[in-house]
Amino acid sequence: MDKAAAPKYAVDVSLARLEESELLGSRDLYFLCSFPKCGRTYLRFILAHYFRLRFKLKTAVDFDSVFSFIPNYMGGLRRGVPALSFNGVTGLPAILCSHTIYSSEMYGTKPVLLLVRSPHDVMVSWFFHKTKHQREFKEGLGAFLRSPEFGIETYVRFLNAWAGALPSRRHHVASYELLLTSPSETVRDILGFMNVAVNGRLLDQSLSAASFAAMLEQEQKTPVPDEEYDVAIRDARRVRRGVIGGYRDVMEADDAAYVSRVCESGLSAGAKRLLNDAMVEW
Secondary structure, three states: OOOOOOOOOOOOOOHHHHHHOOOOOOOOEEEEEEOOOOOHHHHHHHHHHHHHHHOOOOOOOOOOOHHHHOOEOOOHHHHOHHHOOOOOOOOOOEEEEEOOOOOHHHHOOOOEEEEEOOHHHHHHHHHHHHHHHOOOOOOOHHHHHOOOOOOHHHHHHHHHHHHHHHHHOOEEEEEHHHHHHOHHHHHHHHHHHOOOOOOHHHHHHHHHHOOHHHHHHHHHHOOOOOOOOOOOOHHHOOOOOOOOOHHHHOOOHHHHHHHHHHHHHHOOHHHHHHHHHOOOOO
16 A cells, blocks of 8 residues: 555645645644554644643644544644644634645655554554444454554555655654653644744643543543544553553553564665664564
């Protein structure tokens, strides 16, 4: 699968059309790119809370309004580029999220923040998302890992493509692991990459507001828009566990070894270096 399929409810907004439109105003554009289940929701909430405090925005952050702060590159009227707000705010970057593999047509040479995570943890979380949240996959985890549409080889291709594309543009790489183990330092680096001044007090408040418990409460009150799922089922929620190495509770040893073998043989040298630099075990 060389090119990821457009997500459900997608609105086709090419980079060329986006730059010709007035949707971004005069804001600097950044792409936040990640394979699914790499912690994007967590980072999106941290940044949205920080922007709200730092730029004195009045909109409260929840699982609906967060897309007005940081929408998807494709994602419909409520979650995509048309949802982007606050264009008159000086210094506020425009950040568009995407799970799509690199292509020059989609991303040009714009700066990219790439968010990565352990392949083993990604696959388990992705499995539950597809079986419990979206209910698109009916078989077990072993079959999922080996699936040509969803399995570990798709994450390997994603990482290889981005590892090859990043050197030609301004970029920053962060990981879910770093967000959990050193959140303040990690988010400071991300804000610096986007030329947003860091206020330590506001950052601490933002991290607290985006805690696992706070996000879980928010999702139960206001679920993700345009998605039909039962927030009472833990493995169906976006806010599921929030841990490092949780795959060990679910993945059999032979399946874990399979994921490791595919990564060892399939990841490019650049992709391996990218994961290693972000403190990600693979």
